Amino acid sequence: MxxxxxxxxxxxxxxxxxxxxxxxxxxxxxxxxxxxxxxxxxxxxxxxxxxxxxxxKTQLGARLREIVILRVAVLNHASYVVDVHRQHFTGKDGLDDAACDALLADTVDSDAFSPTEHAVIAYVDALTREAQVPDAVFARLRPKFDTRQIVELSVLIGAYNMHTRVLNALRIDPE
Structure with a gap:
C-alpha cells in the first residue's frame, strides 16, 4: 500500500x-x-x-533503453517498474523473456546481449550501485557511443535511479 x-x-x-x-x-x-x-x-x-x-527523444534505440530501465529497476528493487516494463515493452522493443530474465540476475553474464550491451550494463551497474563509474568501465563504453549518446545514456540511468527511488520511497502500488 x-x-x-x-x-x-x-x-x-x-x-x-x-x-x-x-x-x-x-x-x-x-x-x-x-x-x-x-x-x-x-x-x-x-x-x-x-x-x-x-x-x-534520445538516439539510444528502444532495446538499449529498455535494457537500461529494467536493469536500474532490478538493482533498485523497483518491482513496479520491472513489472510495467516487462508487460508493456517486452517483445515490442527487442527484448525477449530470456533477455529480461538475464537482467534480473545479480551479475549479467548472458549471450542474450551484444558486447556493446554488456558495456552498457556494466555502466548501469556502476553508476547505480556506486554513483561512480570506474575508468575501466567507461573505457569499454566510450568507443561504442558518440558524446551525445553517452550524455543521453548517463541521464537515462540517472533519471531511472530517481524514478525508482521515489517510487520505492512512496511504496507505489502495482498497476
Missing amino acids: ARIPYVDETTNPELAPAIGRIRAERRGKLIPVYGLLLHSPAIAEEWLAFINAVRW
Whole structure:
C-alpha cells in the first residue's frame, strides 16, 4: 500500500488540465506514479516531460533503453517498474523473456546481449550501485557511443535511479 494517498481526480477538479495531459501521454490512464506525484502538480508535469524526453527523444534505440530501465529497476528493487516494463515493452522493443530474465540476475553474464550491451550494463551497474563509474568501465563504453549518446545514456540511468527511488520511497502500488 502506498505511503501517501493517491490524488482523487473527482475531488480535485483544479487538476483536470494536468490530468488530461498526463492521460494523453501515458496510455490514456492516470497511472499510479502520477496519482502520487500530483500532490505537487508542477513536479508531476515536469516529471512527465523529463521522463518522456529521456525515454523517447534520445538516439539510444528502444532495446538499449529498455535494457537500461529494467536493469536500474532490478538493482533498485523497483518491482513496479520491472513489472510495467516487462508487460508493456517486452517483445515490442527487442527484448525477449530470456533477455529480461538475464537482467534480473545479480551479475549479467548472458549471450542474450551484444558486447556493446554488456558495456552498457556494466555502466548501469556502476553508476547505480556506486554513483561512480570506474575508468575501466567507461573505457569499454566510450568507443561504442558518440558524446551525445553517452550524455543521453548517463541521464537515462540517472533519471531511472530517481524514478525508482521515489517510487520505492512512496511504496507505489502495482498497476
